[in-house]
Amino acid sequence: MTHPAGDVVTAGHLHQGKGQFYGVWGGLLILTVVEIALAYNQVFTPRNMLIVLLILSIIKSALIIGYFMHLKFEAGRMKWLLMCSVCFCLALMAVFFADAERIVSLGWKAH
Amino acid sequence: MADAVLLHHPHGEAYEPSWFRTYSKKIGMWLFILSDSLTFGALLFAYSYNRLSTPNWPTPFHVESIRNASIMTGFLLTSSLTMVMAVLASSRGDRAWTRNWLLATMAFGAGFVLLHAAEWNKLIDEGLRWPLFQQLFDLKPGTNPEYVAATRNFPQFGGTFFALTGMHMLHVTIGIMYLGAVALRKLGLPILAVLAVACWWAPGPFHYGFYVMLFGLAIAAIILFLKPMDYSDHDIEVTGLYWHFVDLVWMFIFPLVYLMSTKITS
Numbered sequence A: 001m002t003h004p005a006g007d008v009v010t011a012g013h014l015h016q017g018k019g020q021f022y023g024v025w026g027g028l029l030i031l032t033v034v035e036i037a038l039a040y041n042q043v044f045t046p047r048n049m050l051i052v053l054l055i056l057s058i059i060k061s062a063l064i065i066g067y068f069m070h071l072k073f074e075a076g077r078m079k080w081l082l083m084c085s086v087c088f089c090l091a092l093m094a095v096f097f098a099d100a101e102r103i104v105s106l107g108w109k110a111h
Numbered sequence B: 001m002a003d004a005v006l007l008h009h010p011h012g013e014a015y016e017p018s019w020f021r022t023y024s025k026k027i028g029m030w031l032f033i034l035s036d037s038l039t040f041g042a043l044l045f046a047y048s049y050n051r052l053s054t055p056n057w058p059t060p061f062h063v064e065s066i067r068n069a070s071i072m073t074g075f076l077l078t079s080s081l082t083m084v085m086a087v088l089a090s091s092r093g094d095r096a097w098t099r100n101w102l103l104a105t106m107a108f109g110a111g112f113v114l115l116h117a118a119e120w121n122k123l124i125d126e127g128l129r130w131p132l133f134q135q136l137f138d139l140k141p142g143t144n145p146e147y148v149a150a151t152r153n154f155p156q157f158g159g160t161f162f163a164l165t166g167m168h169m170l171h172v173t174i175g176i177m178y179l180g181a182v183a184l185r186k187l188g189l190p191i192l193a194v195l196a197v198a199c200w201w202a203p204g205p206f207h208y209g210f211y212v213m214l215f216g217l218a219i220a221a222i223i224l225f226l227k228p229m230d231y232s233d234h235d236i237e238v239t240g241l242y243w244h245f246v247d248l249v250w251m252f253i254f255p256l257v258y259l260m261s262t263k264i265t266s
Helices: A018-041 A046-068 A076-106 B024-053 B063-092 B095-126 B131-136 B145-153 B155-200 B204-226 B233-261
Strands: none
Touching: A018 A046, A018 B063, A018 B233, A046 B063, A046 B233, A076 B024, B024 B155, B024 B233, B063 B095, B063 B233, B095 B155, B095 B204, B095 B233, B131 B155, B145 B155, B155 B204, B155 B233
């Protein structure tokens, strides 16, 4: 398909049917219910809970980006460039976590 | 005077195809989403940093707050489904159903904002504050000792909570205005004006929603009057990208801010 401005258009959503969208929506709702159930029952220590919740959130965001935002059906170079650059920039921010843990281990020192 | 003249082909083939094999509006929106994800990333990292570096971080969210936030999550997830239905309808050229699905998306988004605003009002009334609120408004002392203690002993909790959720609520509000401009075009402007007037009478910090609405009204009016056009399926898809991004950010705020600050007491 060619856009009037000359761009080649990949209509990702045309590859998807309604059933697939309902499936993704159902999956997202189920993952949310799992998260809430874990928080209610408090089965993990806070650190493990954080890891489990982050994994579930990443799965949910992958479903949203891949299917609802159609990135799964875009050109490979667009997918990789977008995802690699945002992950790299976000990973850079994690550098500060080492300092946050250092503050806790310092504790209060009486003079 | 220009030395060279760029010849435009009547069908647009004067330009070479995009390297990303998609249209420019979509690439532009993806670049915006990329930069905005870093804004939210910085706020989420600031929240996590404070949480990690503060022993005895408050856990003031109980059953009622989690129930409310879960309903809000359901609203946003369902709004994403209605948005993709709008995109599908627009790709079929079904204008009536495109508008219906966009209106449904706006309704779910508005439900989310209203629930969130009610929760904010409750938390502020009971004593959870952002230090800035105290300086801006003459607020009554809180009624819930747990929230009052959290504000006094851990001001960074209120600061990061209100900054993060407030920024997200602002994005949802802008998204509803954006959808309104695409779905209703000039018909949406008087509705926006009525909402702005309603915000003027809203209590506490929500009075400031008036300025957000007024700014949105001015921008929407300029765009709709300068370029009164019928939005194509590409425009609907690009609007959808923004809306799904707002949903995506909530998928991190909900577990990190609410579920990780939960203490279930029966």
